[in-house]
Amino acid sequence: ETGVTQSPTHLIKTRGQQVTLRCSSQSGHNTVSWYQQALGQGPQFIFQYYREEENGRGNFPPRFSGLQFPNYSSELNVNALELDDSALYLCASSGGGFGANVLTFGAGSRLTVL
Amino acid sequence: AQSVTQLDSQVPVFEEAPVELRCNYSSSVSVYLFWYVQYPNQGLQLLLKYLSGSTLVESINGFEAEFNKSQTSFHLRKPSVHISDTAEYFCAVHSGGSNYKLTFGKGTLLTVNP
Numbered sequence: 001e002t003g004v005t006q007s008p009t010h011l012i013k014t015r016g017q018q019v020t021l022r023c024s025s026q027s028g029h030n031t032v033s034w035y036q037q038a039l040g041q042g043p044q045f046i047f048q049y050y051r052e053e054e055n056g057r058g059n060f061p062p063r064f065s066g067l068q069f070p071n072y073s074s075e076l077n078v079n080a081l082e083l084d085d086s087a088l089y090l091c092a093s094s095g096g097g098f099g100a101n102v103l104t105f106g107a108g109s110r111l112t113v114l
Numbered sequence: 115a116q117s118v119t120q121l122d123s124q125v126p127v128f129e130e131a132p133v134e135l136r137c138n139y140s141s142s143v144s145v146y147l148f149w150y151v152q153y154p155n156q157g158l159q160l161l162l163k164y165l166s167g168s169t170l171v172e173s174i175n176g177f178e179a180e181f182n183k184s185q186t187s188f189h190l191r192k193p194s195v196h197i198s199d200t201a202e203y204f205c206a207v208h209s210g211g212s213n214y215k216l217t218f219g220k221g222t223l224l225t226v227n228p
């Protein structure tokens with residue numbers, strides 16, 4: 001089975017720009033979550049998507065938005081980038097059933113905002 | 115609200131020595147607990163999990179953790195570490211429900227020296 005894949009792996013943007021990060025979930029998984037990991041910190045929950053709907057959100061402003069597609073892949077969009085948005089963005093997928101809360105993470109997209 | 119405290123930000127040890135990485139959590143409901151490992155410039159990999167049943171859980175590479183409900187702890191241990199165990203370790207908690215949000219600690223950097 002394929003794991004979670006994310007693209008791009010690295011990117012550099014300037015303040016005020018917009019960015020789109022992409023994620024393909026693990027085969028058989030229907031739920032996708034996004035996390036932000038700042039340098040030296042643990043990952044922070046941004047939001048989660050299930051059946052193309054957002055069904056949970058962390059303490060992030062509306063300029064962080066997302067999409068989930070019928071094939072369960074997902075996008076994270078960040079508008080009006082700020083310097084503090086520099087971080088590793090991790091996508092995680094999970095399936096249904098009892099083990100649904102066991103997340104499989106991708107390798108991440110490292111965003112640098114200058 | 116739930117939170118996770120990893121009591122040590124850095125733990126240096128010598129190869130073949132035992133190690134314990136400490137994790138305490140707070141939650142008002144039953145929890146599921148996880149340890150993830152992150153190698154440099156990589157995403158998170160699930161090391162082990164407690165969902166239910168036996169309070170002692172083990173990984174395939176010799177780590178174990180014990181869920182202690184009275185002390186709200188989930189400490190990670192290994193009797194003899196290897197150089198290859200050098201990584202950042204994150205403890206995480208999930209309190210159930212349809213939202214698969216994980217709350218992570220800030221991480222413990224385990225450095226194994228020869």
